[in-house]
Structure formats: structure tokens, C-alpha cells
Amino acid sequence: MEDVTVVDDSQENECEQIFETTHSRTSDGRYIVRLPLQRNATELGDSYTLAVRQFHRLERRMVADPVLREKYITFMKEYAALGHMELVQSPYDHIMRSQRNSAWCSTLRHLPALESHSTTQLVGPTLQDSLSSILLRFRRYRVAITADIEKMFRQVLIAPEHRDYQTNHLERQAALARTAILTSFYVDDFLTSCESATDAVELATNVNAILSAGQFTLRKWNSNDSQVMKCLANESSLSSYIFHSGTASVLGLRWDALTDQLFFGVDLSQTGEIPTKRRVLSEVARLFDPTGLLAPVVVTGKIFIQRLWSAGLSWDTPLPDDLCREWLKYRSLLPELNQVRIGGWIGMTPHVPTSLHGFCDASVHAYAAVIYTRTSCSNDSVRFTLLTARTKVAPLKAATIPRLELSAVLLLAETLQNVRDAMGLADVPYYLWSDSAIVLC
Structure with a gap:
């Protein structure tokens, strides 16, 4: 019999209470929140020296990699232009500047050590549904729609007094839209299904209206129904957003919206390395299958891993000849999973x-x-x-x-x-x- 885990939800309740009583909205609707700090939390240490060292290491990488350098500069300029970061005074008398070949001069923030956050912040309740549950609802009705929130985590502002700690008020515009927001998001990915094209368009419009009030922009709209895509493209409130038709990623799976089929992307690069327990575990773990549609294949890999443990092999010891042949045969067949197609609806x-x-x-x-x-x-x-x-x-x-x-x-x-x-x-x-x-x- 499996053990029953007793969960203490007092910390979750306190975290939720902090949000309910301290969050606010800006004039344009954006949320401002305070960090859920624990009571009597220990004071965080100084990580400035570590941050400078890490930044100099990054600069050396950019000198050797011009492509990375350009991507970094573009990203940081966008970050600043959108107001998602601000310049701060150096914690010491001198000002830290980029002395190397960086075209973009960044000011380092005096941030606490990352490993200390788990001891100072409360952990809130799990609000989103499981990935498998969302995928099940995605397949329920005929008309499927997907989208994601643009730069979701950067749309929420941290209260000024808490900004040095870091580098369920929904408007009742539509009951169905509110339910969809609460149950059909996995982080920033939105996917659900509707009975008809009319219902899908209405739901998309209402969900977008509610989230836009908080400055959360939905983009990459996609649907398996051409009428829905046409209506959304002509919708005045959505016409400026990015649309995506054809093959897209839905929570780790691939989805062909034109044929409404789910399929898998198994990418095992060819290697001449001798198989070891470490490599076997790594490659079996890459068989991402949240709905269990590949269960016979995945469990075969797990059984093989169990045999490796029973054999007492160390992590990097080459597999014995019999196990090696068995693994290579199994591995050679895995790319065939790319041919598997499963109907969405x-x-x-x-x-x-x-x-x-x-x-x-x-x-x-x-x-x-x-x-x-x-x-x-x-x-x-x-x-x-x-x-x-x-x-x-x-x-x-x-x-x-x-x-x-x-x-x-x-x-x-x-x-x-x-x-x-x-x-x-x-x-x-x-x-x-x-x-x-x-x-x-």
C-alpha cells in the first residue's frame, strides 16, 4: 500500500492572504504584487561580488561568440525599452561598467543570493491544473483553440519596496471565459476546446478582453477550424495580434491544426558513444508523454532502466554486451514514434x-x-x-x-x-x- 502524505497548507493560506490584501493595479490595469516573505525571515546576504564575477564570465563568452553577443544586446535593449528593468546605484562607491567589447553597458543589480529565496519566501498553493488534465479537455470538443501570453511573467510589477529581491480578481465579463482562464492555462499557454466555431470565437474574445485589462497580451492564436481563424483575424480587438496556423507546440506535444492530429517529436541525435546507465536514463527521460499515449514504449524503457539498477552498474560503466545490444535495438526503433498520429477530437x-x-x-x-x-x-x-x-x-x-x-x-x-x-x-x-x-x- 502507498503511504499517505499529510500536507500542511498553513503556509499556502498565508501566501494567498498576502496577495489578496496587498496587490493593487496601475492606471492601465497592470498588477502590482508584493513578494510573499516569511515572517521573521533571516536577512539575505550580499551577492554583489558573485554577480560581478558571473557577468564578467558572460562578457568573455560574448567576446568569443558574436552571435550570442548580438542576441544578448537585442534582448537587453528590449528589456529596457519595455520598462522591465531599471538602472540602480552601485552598492559601492565606484560604478561597475562593462569594460570589454560589449556595445550595451549594463548596470548590475545588488541581488540576494538565489539559494536564499527558498528560506525567505512562502510557497503558495498550486493554482493551475495538471498538464494532462488540460490536454484531456483540449481533446474533448470538436473546435480547439490555442494561444499564449506574451512575456507573461514580466507583465506583473513588483512593489517598489520589494524590487531589490529579484532581477482572483477577474472581471465578470463572461462566466465561461472566467472558467477557461482558471482551468485552461498551463503557465502562459492557453488551450481549450469548444462545441462550435461561434462558441470558440466568443470565448477567445472574452478571455482576451479580461486578460488585456491586466496588460496580458494573448498571441499566436491557432485553431483547427478555419472559420474560427478567419473570425479572430477580423476581430478588431485581436487583429493586431500574431496568428499562427499549421503545426504548433501544445504543452510539449506537437499539434497539426490543419488535420487536428497530435504527434510526437523524438529527437535522439546519432552518437558513437558506448551506452552507459547515465546515457540510457537521459534518453528515456526525453520520451515526453504526459497523456500516456506512448505508454507501451515508455514503460519498456523504464523496465530496462530497472534492469540496469538490478545489475549494479555504475553511472558511466559501459553496458554489458547483451544489455548493450538490447538497448541499441530499442533505441533504433524510437524514431518511428515520429510517425504516430493521434486524432485530437x-x-x-x-x-x-x-x-x-x-x-x-x-x-x-x-x-x-x-x-x-x-x-x-x-x-x-x-x-x-x-x-x-x-x-x-x-x-x-x-x-x-x-x-x-x-x-x-x-x-x-x-x-x-x-x-x-x-x-x-x-x-x-x-x-x-x-x-x-x-x-x-
Whole structure:
């Protein structure tokens, strides 16, 4: 049985209270916040000397790399032009200047050591939904839309008295827009789906209106519906924003808006290096699969990693011949994942019967759970769609098959609940399947 973690939320509540009672807005709507400092926090140390040393190291890199130098100059000029940084007096009597070949002269800020921030600031509650939950809702309805906030973190101002610590008032314009803002953002990426093109345009317009009031600019609008793209391009409040059609990135996956297909980008550079445990772990970790659509492939890699641990290999010891051959064969097939295409829309509409079907199974190596949706189509046909899957590697300490089957059932129950919560399907019928007689008893 898994341990239950007891969470102390007193710090989260205090952090949220600080924001509620101290934040304000500028005349143009931009938010001003204070840092959530802990009570009686220890005074931060002086990192000026360290900052100067790091800056001089950067300057030496720029002398050797003209491309980096130009990018740095352009970035810093934009930063200053937008008012996202300010000049400050040197903490010492002399003024620190760039003495080398930099065309842009930067003034270093007297910042506290970065490692000290975790001991002086409160940690607030997690406000955004999980990445997998947002992707599930993104696939729910036919019309999908995406966008991101331009320079999101720089749109919020820090109160003047707290600026030396660093280098849920939403207007009720539309209830759906408010819900979308609270549930469809992962950091600065916005993605959701709507029942119709009309709903998508209205939602995009309302979300943009609310965020613009706080000086958060949405850009890179994209949709799998040409009518939505046309309407958004003609919308007066959005016409000056950047639009992006075709292939785009959605939370680590690739999305072809023209065909409404999700696909994966597996990029394993060819190397002649001998495989080691360190390299194997690094390359398996690059198989980013938040929805579990590649679960059979990813769990195979995790099982292989477990075998490396069981073999007692050190991080940089070359793999034995048998393990090396097995790894190279597995690795050679990974680029084939780039050919996998998965439909975005899962076929759900508000008035069409939908049910969830879950399956689980276990072996001595791993156990897994998978969820499908079953939707009825207008022509009396039925559509089954793979929604999500989860896997876990069996523990190194030998466990009986009945125990692993029970673990698989628990994993299935947890996965089903996550899907129902994420997609708002609490009232949708569901069916869970297992081939274990012990579990069914």
C-alpha cells in the first residue's frame, strides 16, 4: 500500500492572504504584487561580488561568440525599452561598467543570493491544473483553440519596496471565459476546446478582453477550424495580434491544426558513444508523454532502466554486451514514434451518449491502466477513442501476481477519477474491466 502524505497548507493560506490584501493595479490595469516573505525571515546576504564575477564570465563568452553577443544586446535593449528593468546605484562607491567589447553597458543589480529565496519566501498553493488534465479537455470538443501570453511573467510589477529581491480578481465579463482562464492555462499557454466555431470565437474574445485589462497580451492564436481563424483575424480587438496556423507546440506535444492530429517529436541525435546507465536514463527521460499515449514504449524503457539498477552498474560503466545490444535495438526503433498520429477530437458533443471504459492488467515486470471513450455517432455507428494510459514498473522486491493485479486495479481507479474530474464527466457511465479472477472476487 502507498503511504499517505499529510500536507500542511498553513503556509499556502498565508501566501494567498498576502496577495489578496496587498496587490493593487496601475492606471492601465497592470498588477502590482508584493513578494510573499516569511515572517521573521533571516536577512539575505550580499551577492554583489558573485554577480560581478558571473557577468564578467558572460562578457568573455560574448567576446568569443558574436552571435550570442548580438542576441544578448537585442534582448537587453528590449528589456529596457519595455520598462522591465531599471538602472540602480552601485552598492559601492565606484560604478561597475562593462569594460570589454560589449556595445550595451549594463548596470548590475545588488541581488540576494538565489539559494536564499527558498528560506525567505512562502510557497503558495498550486493554482493551475495538471498538464494532462488540460490536454484531456483540449481533446474533448470538436473546435480547439490555442494561444499564449506574451512575456507573461514580466507583465506583473513588483512593489517598489520589494524590487531589490529579484532581477482572483477577474472581471465578470463572461462566466465561461472566467472558467477557461482558471482551468485552461498551463503557465502562459492557453488551450481549450469548444462545441462550435461561434462558441470558440466568443470565448477567445472574452478571455482576451479580461486578460488585456491586466496588460496580458494573448498571441499566436491557432485553431483547427478555419472559420474560427478567419473570425479572430477580423476581430478588431485581436487583429493586431500574431496568428499562427499549421503545426504548433501544445504543452510539449506537437499539434497539426490543419488535420487536428497530435504527434510526437523524438529527437535522439546519432552518437558513437558506448551506452552507459547515465546515457540510457537521459534518453528515456526525453520520451515526453504526459497523456500516456506512448505508454507501451515508455514503460519498456523504464523496465530496462530497472534492469540496469538490478545489475549494479555504475553511472558511466559501459553496458554489458547483451544489455548493450538490447538497448541499441530499442533505441533504433524510437524514431518511428515520429510517425504516430493521434486524432485530437475524441468525438464528444453535449447531446451524444458517451461512456468511459477502463482496462487494467499486470505482469511480473509492470502493471498498467488505460481509459477509452465510447461515443455514439449520428449515423448509428460507435466510436472508441484512446484517452489516456498510465503505467508503473513492478517493484524490485518480488511481488505476487495477485498483488500486482490489485495494484493495477487501484491505478485504474485513480486514472478514471482523474479523467472524470479533469473533463467534468462525473455523471457519465463507466465500466472497468479486469481479467483477474482474484480482483473480481
